[in-house]
Amino acid sequence: MSKGTILSGMRPTGRLHIGHLSVLDNWVKLQEEYNCFFMVADWHALTTSFEDTSKIKENTRDMVIDWLSAGLDPGKSAIFVQSHVHQHAELHLVFSMLTPISWLERCPTFKDQVQQLGEQGKDINTYGFLGYPLLQAADILIYKANAVPVGEDQLPHLEMTREVARRYNFMYDTKLFPEPQPILAKVSLLPGTDGRKMSKSYNNDIAIGASSEEIQTKVRSMITDPARVRKNDPGNPEVCVVYTFQKIYNPAETGEIAAECRQGAIGCVACKKKLAEKMDAVMAPYRERREALMANPGRVDEILAAGDEKASAAAAKTMAEVRNVLGF
Ligand code: TRP
Numbered sequence: 001m002s003k004g005t006i007l008s009g010m011r012p013t014g015r016l017h018i019g020h021l022s023v024l025d026n027w028v029k030l031q032e033e034y035n036c037f038f039m040v041a042d043w044h045a046l047t048t049s050f051e052d053t054s055k056i057k058e059n060t061r062d063m064v065i066d067w068l069s070a071g072l073d074p075g076k077s078a079i080f081v082q083s084h085v086h087q088h089a090e091l092h093l094v095f096s097m098l099t100p101i102s103w104l105e106r107c108p109t110f111k112d113q114v115q116q117l118g119e120q121g122k123d124i125n126t127y128g129f130l131g132y133p134l135l136q137a138a139d140i141l142i143y144k145a146n147a148v149p150v151g152e153d154q155l156p157h158l159e160m161t162r163e164v165a166r167r168y169n170f171m172y173d174t175k176l177f178p179e180p181q182p183i184l185a186k187v188s189l190l191p192g193t194d195g196r197k198m199s200k201s202y203n204n205d206i207a208i209g210a211s212s213e214e215i216q217t218k219v220r221s222m223i224t225d226p227a228r229v230r231k232n233d234p235g236n237p238e239v240c241v242v243y244t245f246q247k248i249y250n251p252a253e254t255g256e257i258a259a260e261c262r263q264g265a266i267g268c269v270a271c272k273k274k275l276a277e278k279m280d281a282v283m284a285p286y287r288e289r290r291e292a293l294m295a296n297p298g299r300v301d302e303i304l305a306a307g308d309e310k311a312s313a314a315a316a317k318t319m320a321e322v323r324n325v326l327g328f
């Protein structure tokens with residue numbers, strides 16, 4: 001039985017890393033219970049990088065291949081590109097008419113980002129960036145989604161979505177839009193190989209479906225207990241990145257590894273080798289699916305075309321209702 005409709009999305013950032021798997025695993029599960037729409041937010045990518053659009057198309061493909069290799073199923077969910085379904089932009093325009101600027105200016109993500117990017121010398125004081133949450137509201141409400149799996153950082157945008165839905169419904173005396181609720185994704189426990197937050201920009205990430213060589217190189221570069229100089233020095237696994245990964249990828253052996261590390265009975269090289277082997281095995285099915293899709297690029301185009309079609313049909317229906325309510 002369907003529990004309702006879900007819409008979620010990501011900006012096209014290219015290949016994803018294993019820290020994203022907790023979000024994707026959750027999407028894969030939700031496919032069984034909800035009518036799902038998963039979207040590549042390419043218009044949203046423009047809000048912060050309008051001056052260089054050269055990578056958006058390639059990044060879209062790479063990210064969709066990761067979604068599919070993680071188990072998103074085009075037979076169950078609509079997997080599509082935001083800009084291909086023009087009703088997102090149309091509904092965004094309608095919402096922009098009825099939203100007070102003050103709502104957007106006080107959105108915490110807006111203030112944070114303008115400041116953060118400003119410090120990096122990037123000026124994003126644009127009309128489009130101010131409207132970022134409204135475009136997101138349109139993404140969600142065009143499918144009348146009642147649930148949105150997101151990370152905590154997106155909660156202000158969801159709050160805005162509910163406010164916009166309420167305002168539209170109140171203003172035109174209708175019940176057209178639901179007030180969607182967040183489904184909070186579990187936070188990934190994985191640090192990057194250097195112990196900081198995992199991020200492609202720090203080059204401390206491991207890609208979904210990484211090759212065996214890449215896994216070995218990245219695991220070898222992981223930070224261990226810095227107090228351990230010689231192989232038989234006693235170590236402290238609690239301060240070691242390798243150990244954090246062992247807990248996730250090699251749970252059966254972690255107790256033993258911790259004890260041996262504390263006694264100086266296992267060296268870091270051997271410990272890393274064990275981890276790399278386990279990670280390689282976990283990554284193998286992702287890698288196979290990724291390679292199959294890379295070898296058959298037409299398949300990805302077909303999936304996205306089918307997703308566009310399914311999403312467009314639903315979006316067109318809502319947009320017709322929106323116009324009808326407005327008396328157009
Ligand atoms: N703003 C989201 C992010 O940066 C991406 C996004 C765009 C989104 N539209 C959405 C997420 C609609 C959920 C629902 O991660």
Ligand code: SF4
Nearest residue numbers: 225240242261268271
């Ligand atoms: Fe880390 Fe393993 Fe070395 Fe201990 S033995 S410090 S857990 S890599």
